[in-house]
Amino acid sequence: MRINHYPLNFSREELIRSVVAKNRNIDNSPKSNLVEANLNKLAWTLQTIRDQISAKTGVERPIHVSSGYRSQKLNAIVTGNPASVSRHMVGLAADITVDGWPPFQTTEFIRDNIPSLKFHKIINEFGSWVHISIPMENELPSKKFITATRMGGNTLWVSGVKDYDGI
Numbered sequence: 001m002r003i004n005h006y007p008l009n010f011s012r013e014e015l016i017r018s019v020v021a022k023n024r025n026i027d028n029s030p031k032s033n034l035v036e037a038n039l040n041k042l043a044w045t046l047q048t049i050r051d052q053i054s055a056k057t058g059v060e061r062p063i064h065v066s067s068g069y070r071s072q073k074l075n076a077i078v079t080g081n082p083a084s085v086s087r088h089m090v091g092l093a094a095d096i097t098v099d100g101w102p103p104f105q106t107t108e109f110i111r112d113n114i115p116s117l118k119f120h121k122i123i124n125e126f127g128s129w130v131h132i133s134i135p136m137e138n139e140l141p142s143k144k145f146i147t148a149t150r151m152g153g154n155t156l157w158v159s160g161v162k163d164y165d166g167i
């Protein structure tokens, strides 16, 4: 397996570790060079966000990764749906929180301050964390901002950066 060079603040380990996988004794290590390459690209994307926050606000804010790579088995458990397909499964997505910032603030910052960021989707999920996915190889970045909220037990997906925190 080819292990790539990682940026200062994001390690391969933190993008593949999972409390759920550990508790259930699931092997969540990537098994392909493609996933390894994707995870590396993901790490550098997260580093760009961290560096830009620091550069534009003058404050160092660690970014916590709650879920990065998910093997098929782990993804089925985490989503509760064995048929679920997610970019987490190929190492192209991470769920993050920026230290001290609600998801709305993070998504708003990225929209307003990092226009060149190459991403697939950035989703404010329920005002709790930010899901960021990046393009596959040879795929143009679609750069969609989405806000997910819960309405009457269902998930509502709204296009754009919205402040639904706390609803």
Ligand SMILES: [Zn+2]
Pocket: 067, 088, 093, 094, 095, 131, 132
């Ligand atoms: Zn996610």
